[in-house]
Amino acid sequence: MTDRARPQRLYLDTPVTYLKGVGPSRAEALRRLGIVTAGDLLFHVPHRYEDASTVAAIRALEPGMQGTVIGTVISKGVIPTRKGLRIFQAVLRDETGMIEVSWPGQPFLDRTIQKGDVLLVTGNVRFFHGRQLQPREFINLGDEEGATAEGRVLSVYPATEGLSFKLIRSIIDAHLDALLPLVTEYLPADALRRAGVPGIADALRMVHRPSSIAEANTGRSRLAFEELFFVQLLQQRAKELARERRAGITFVNKRSLTTKLRETLPFHLTGAQARSIREIVADMCSDRRMHRLLQGDVGSGKTIVALFAALLAIENGYQAAIMAPTELLAEQHARTMTRVLEPLGIAPILLTGSLPARERKVIAKRLESGEPVLVVGTHALVQDATVFAKLGFAAIDEQHRFGVEQRKALGAKGEAPDVLLMSATPIPRSLALTLYGDLDLSMLDERPPGRQAIATALRPESARARVLRFIDRQIEQGRQGYVVYPVIEESEKTDVKAATTMFDALSGGPFQERRLALLHGRIPADERDAIMRRFREREIDLLVATTVIEVGIDVANATVMLIEQPERFGLSQLHQLRGRVGRGADESYCILLGDVSPEAAERLQIFVRTEDGFEIAREDLRMRGMGDLFGERQSGVPTFRIADPLRDEALNERARAAANALLARDPGLEKPEHAGLRRVLGERYARSLELFRVG
Numbered sequence: 257m258t259d260r261a262r263p264q265r266l267y268l269d270t271p272v273t274y275l276k277g278v279g280p281s282r283a284e285a286l287r288r289l290g291i292v293t294a295g296d297l298l299f300h301v302p303h304r305y306e307d308a309s310t311v312a313a314i315r316a317l318e319p320g321m322q323g324t325v326i327g328t329v330i331s332k333g334v335i336p337t338r339k340g341l342r343i344f345q346a347v348l349r350d351e352t353g354m355i356e357v358s359w360p361g362q363p364f365l366d367r368t369i370q371k372g373d374v375l376l377v378t379g380n381v382r383f384f385h386g387r388q389l390q391p392r393e394f395i396n397l398g399d400e401e402g403a404t405a406e407g408r409v410l411s412v413y414p415a416t417e418g419l420s421f422k423l424i425r426s427i428i429d430a431h432l433d434a435l436l437p438l439v440t441e442y443l444p445a446d447a448l449r450r451a452g453v454p455g456i457a458d459a460l461r462m463v464h465r466p467s468s469i470a471e472a473n474t475g476r477s478r479l480a481f482e483e484l485f486f487v488q489l490l491q492q493r494a495k496e497l498a499r500e501r502r503a504g505i506t507f508v509n510k511r512s513l514t515t516k517l518r519e520t521l522p523f524h525l526t527g528a529q530a531r532s533i534r535e536i537v538a539d540m541c542s543d544r545r546m547h548r549l550l551q552g553d554v555g556s557g558k559t560i561v562a563l564f565a566a567l568l569a570i571e572n573g574y575q576a577a578i579m580a581p582t583e584l585l586a587e588q589h590a591r592t593m594t595r596v597l598e599p600l601g602i603a604p605i606l607l608t609g610s611l612p613a614r615e616r617k618v619i620a621k622r623l624e625s626g627e628p629v630l631v632v633g634t635h636a637l638v639q640d641a642t643v644f645a646k647l648g649f650a651a652i653d654e655q656h657r658f659g660v661e662q663r664k665a666l667g668a669k670g671e672a673p674d675v676l677l678m679s680a681t682p683i684p685r686s687l688a689l690t691l692y693g694d695l696d697l698s699m700l701d702e703r704p705p706g707r708q709a710i711a712t713a714l715r716p717e718s719a720r721a722r723v724l725r726f727i728d729r730q731i732e733q734g735r736q737g738y739v740v741y742p743v744i745e746e747s748e749k750t751d752v753k754a755a756t757t758m759f760d761a762l763s764g765g766p767f768q769e770r771r772l773a774l775l776h777g778r779i780p781a782d783e784r785d786a787i788m789r790r791f792r793e794r795e796i797d798l799l800v801a802t803t804v805i806e807v808g809i810d811v812a813n814a815t816v817m818l819i820e821q822p823e824r825f826g827l828s829q830l831h832q833l834r835g836r837v838g839r840g841a842d843e844s845y846c847i848l849l850g851d852v853s854p855e856a857a858e859r860l861q862i863f864v865r866t867e868d869g870f871e872i873a874r875e876d877l878r879m880r881g882m883g884d885l886f887g888e889r890q891s892g893v894p895t896f897r898i899a900d901p902l903r904d905e906a907l908n909e910r911a912r913a914a915a916n917a918l919l920a921r922d923p924g925l926e927k928p929e930h931a932g933l934r935r936v937l938g939e940r941y942a943r944s945l946e947l948f949r950v951g
């Protein structure tokens with residue numbers, strides 16, 4: 257393309273092909289990165305930086321140090337080792353000296369790094385036949401740029417085949433000054449002020465051409481903020497619209513049964529329980545349908561909160577249902593509720609699949625009659641045969657154990673019942689709001705008083721005999737325990753075998769005199785429940801199990817848990833498991849056993865150190881990402897390009913507040929001053945069309 261064909265003026269929507277330095281093949285490569293217009297280029301931000309502003313002199317590097325150097329490659333080559341590993345090595349020189357740099361297992365670098373290239377390398381210095389730098393990160397500055405790199409922060413861009421980050425950087429750099437003035441601010445001024453982040457033009461300059469890492473981070477924070485802000489806007493708006501559409505039952509807070517329960521409970525509610533109940537009661541007494549998530553750590557007392565809500569429905573003449581993922585849990589709930597509701601003259605009904613047909617029929621009759629009862633059950637509750645004439649409240653315990661369809665099915669029973677989902681995987685509030693945008697949220701972030709700490713420890717394989725003796729002494733004293741094995745789905749069979757083999761070894765050897773039972777996912781559900789019942793009745797001393805025992809089981813006499821191959825569990829999962837002990841008045845123990853890698857040990861130490869489920873979930877998220885905590889990617893969970901809702905938690909909280917304030921002022925974003933915002937929303941999020949009628 258000749259210069260004459262280029263338009264005189266540059267706009268943000270000018271195609272990149274019109275930009276100087278961008279020919280057809282580069283334009284094609286840019287398109288693969290999603291960059292079509294000049295504006296796209298401006299918003300193609302670096303994903304990391306190399307800090308050449310703190311470059312050390314090569315001579316100053318000493319073993320044990322960490323440092324960044326810039327040097328010219330004066331020799332290079334691939335050397336094989338005895339173990340078959342191939343190492344690429346280069347010697348770098350600057351005006352002060354030379355150092356060897358070594359990349360084990362990366363012989364291919366020999367093709368991209370040439371003699372005379374200038375490299376910026378960050379890494380640890382060790383002593384190995386002289387000083388050697390072990391690169392953690394590096395960039396090849398080529399031969400011309402090296403001289404000018406020092407003293408700057410280098411932006412590294414997401415690149416693609418045929419278009420290196422350096423080329424991208426030079427294209428952006430060449431046009432940055434012309435493009436920046438074209439950008440006008442689209443976020444409301446008060447949102448920016450609240451967030452404490454720079455305006456868009458400043459932010460873009462800071463991320464592309466930072467004078468320090470700190471400045472790059474400031475620029476990034478603005479872009480992260482706007483991403484979070486947009487997602488919050490869409491979610492809050494969607495939630496509001498859904499709420500308007502969601503007509504529900506208007507209950508009256510009669511304070512008859514609920515007050516009686518409060519008076520007869522053997523304990524005082526925690527502050528968090530009282531607050532959650534207030535939030536739920538407010539929802540139920542409004543004319544909208546409740547759609548709320550109750551989050552609380554293991555043992556934080558979620559059941560009783562659900563019970564208050566159920567009683568509110570019942571005292572209004574409605575039916576209430578509480579659904580649990582296993583028969584065992586349903587039975588357990590029914591038993592506790594029978595006990596606490598006895599003084600109120602209410603007897604909950606238990607409905608599970610294993611009930612004899614005759615009894616099921618009797619229950620079905622009662623439900624169809626509209627009698628205001630409390631029914632506790634498994635997914636039998638959502639089967640077609642179960643008809644509620646007047647369901648007013650539905651709670652779903654351990655909600656992540658149910659499929660979306662099952663959760664929906666319970667809410668579809670009766671006449672638009674208020675729905676409470678309960679979850680024991682606590683995650684920070686702002687993150688929960690981001691992930692479950694369409695739910696309201698109550699948090700049980702407080703433990704009932706008087707709980708014993710569970711002594712937790714990580715022990716090496718060499719301590720096995722001692723650990724087993726310790727468990728045996730607990731049994732000797734009349735206590736019970738669990739031994740838990742990991743299950744990995746792909747090889748469930750071998751895992752079951754591992755548990756089985758171990759079960760044989762334990763029951764044959766160290767626990768010959770004890771009553772052991774084996775529990776895993778291949779055992780049919782009814783047998784599994786039978787085993788758990790025997791465990792509860794103290795007919796079994798030690799339960800050797802895979803993670804099937806994870807969910808809500810409450811056996812107060814179980815005081816010790818041994819977890820094998822602990823490195824194969826997520827921290828949150830370990831925390832759920834540990835929640836099976838420490839449920840009574842006796843001192844309880846959780847022992848992680850195995851020789852784990854130093855990294856695994858460091859991760860597990862977090863679990864050993866704290867019993868705070870929120871802190872543990874946060875660490876889990878930080879280290880393993882969200883996918884791990886939530887299984888496969890949940891639909892509707894937003895994805896982020898720049899922001900990380902967890903790492904940027906404080907920013908996310910400000911984004912939420914700002915979105916809230918904006919929607920309160922202008923719910924449909926219809927005011928003229930929000931036109932820019934509507935435009936950008938429309939460009940970036942297809943969903944915004946239905947929510948704000950933008951475009």
Ligand code: ADP
Nearest residue numbers: 523524525526553554555556557558559560704
């Ligand atoms: P989770 O939140 O894990 O489902 P549960 O509802 O099973 O917890 O409660 C765990 C135990 O704590 C139960 O035995 C319950 O009776 C007891 N509990 C609940 N609330 C309180 C409280 N405020 N004070 C003392 N104990 C409580």
Ligand code: MG
Nearest residue numbers: 558559653808
């Ligand atoms: Mg529970």
